[in-house]
Amino acid sequence: MGLPMCCCGAETVDEASTPNEGNASWRIFTYKELYAATNGFSKDNKLGEGGFGSVYFGKTTYGLEIAVKKLKAKNSKEEMELAFAVEVEVLGRIRHKNILGLRGYCAGKGQRLIVYDYMPNLSLLSHLHGQFTSGEVRLDWEKRMNIAIGSAEALLYLHHEVTPHIIHRDIKASNVLLDSNFEPLVTDFRFAKLIPDGVSSMTTRIKGTLGYLAPEYAMWGKLSESCDVYSYGVLLLEIITGRKPLEKLPGGVKRSITEWAEPLIIEGRFKDLVDPKLMGDFNENQLEQAIKVASLCVQSDREKRTNMKEVVNLLKGYEELALERASEDEGGHDILS
Known part of the structure; x- marks a missing residue:
């Protein structure tokens, strides 16, 4: 896969966006950051739920409104890993005005989360x-x-x-x-x-x-x-x-x-x-x-x-x-x- 993985339980992360060849910019988030941004993945912040897991509204410490997809192992951990890997890999390759790009991700300690910009008019x-x-x-x-x-x-x-x-x-x-x-x-x-x-x-x-x-x-x-x-x-x-x-x-x-x-x-x-x-x-x-x-x-x-x-x-x-x-x-x- 073209994007590096990291442990999302890490306490620190570089605040700068990490450039890649296909997308505008993305970065690695810690689980702690995303937990705080979504108010502990609270029900009030939940935007939707499906077979893949749940999506939460969040706001980072520097004011960015984000949507966080928290994947769950519906059938198996391997299937969750594959879905995560495919989505991050594909989004890392592409850039188009009508495709929701990758803002970042978090991987480690059994957690797989993907971060996007929040869309105020939903779906x-x-x-x-x-x-x-x-x-x-x-x-x-x-x-x-x-x-x-x-x-x-x-x-x-x-x-x-x-x-x-x-x-x-x-x-x-x-x-x-x-x-x-x-x-x-x-x-x-x-x-x-x-x-x-x-x-x-x-x-x-x-x-x-x-x-x-x-x-x-x-x-x-x-x-x-x-x-x-x-x-x-x-x-x-x-x-x-x-x-x-x-x-x-x-x-x-x-x-x-x-x-x-x-x-x-x-x-x-x-x-x-x-x-x-x-x-x-x-x-x-x-x-x-x-x-x-x-x-x-x-x-x-x-x-x-x-x-x-x-x-x-x-x-x-x-x-x-x-x-x-x-x-x-x-x-x-x-x-x-």
């Missing part, structure tokens, strides 16, 4: 389905499209610009954080895969989140950059519609957002797809383009999906999208088939 999930969904709508149409484009640019960078290329493997609303200006930053690289030159796909253990997984990956573990493209398409539909990737129907049956959207898209009823919370305030041309882009991303056949370069160009209006390409595949089947 996209919290605005679409969480604590910010009541009251005044904070995500208007313009912000939503900006978030969609910024998230796409992060994936374009991972897939096409950084070497080796990186597959994120867990693109979803909770992994898109929002800064004070609602600029999106993609986060959580613990499942990321670095793809060697000349390799376009591989078979691997299935990781990620139900509702966002590409069919070939969910069923057979066949991983490629196209799996991220599929996940992004689901995310784009989620941004447009305000609906969850999976919803429970009466009787316990689950329906995906693509299954719900497909008949409306086929019939050209694009306006009926828009999140009702927007009260009809959206750009119709952007809506049509975004729906068509999402449709190209969530094709069941990965060979018929688009790529992130084209996604960014289409969403920014650099390329025109032929209606017939988005509305049917080569065999004349439905839009999301």
Whole structure:
């Protein structure tokens, strides 16, 4: 791994940031520092919790607001070590305006913690389905499209610009954080895969989140950059519609957002797809383009999906999208088939 490890129980650490080749700056924190910054990892400071562990808000002695991910050994200590190593290694390699960079880490005495800058507007999930969904709508149409484009640019960078290329493997609303200006930053690289030159796909253990997984990956573990493209398409539909990737129907049956959207898209009823919370305030041309882009991303056949370069160009209006390409595949089947 390209980053040095240290014992987080050490009493002292150099206050200066430690430069590295890929990221802006990072440093090694002591456990004592992070314990103090998070008020002893108190419940009041907890921002969220998942299978990986918990994330806490913190404030350092020199006033920096941080988010501290405290990993836990869900299945085994080895799995926790691997998740920590992968995320720190990947974040040490990359730098992009729409990727949440590494602020630092702490490793030692059975503890694995990763430190990031704190994002005051929390996650996209919290605005679409969480604590910010009541009251005044904070995500208007313009912000939503900006978030969609910024998230796409992060994936374009991972897939096409950084070497080796990186597959994120867990693109979803909770992994898109929002800064004070609602600029999106993609986060959580613990499942990321670095793809060697000349390799376009591989078979691997299935990781990620139900509702966002590409069919070939969910069923057979066949991983490629196209799996991220599929996940992004689901995310784009989620941004447009305000609906969850999976919803429970009466009787316990689950329906995906693509299954719900497909008949409306086929019939050209694009306006009926828009999140009702927007009260009809959206750009119709952007809506049509975004729906068509999402449709190209969530094709069941990965060979018929688009790529992130084209996604960014289409969403920014650099390329025109032929209606017939988005509305049917080569065999004349439905839009999301």
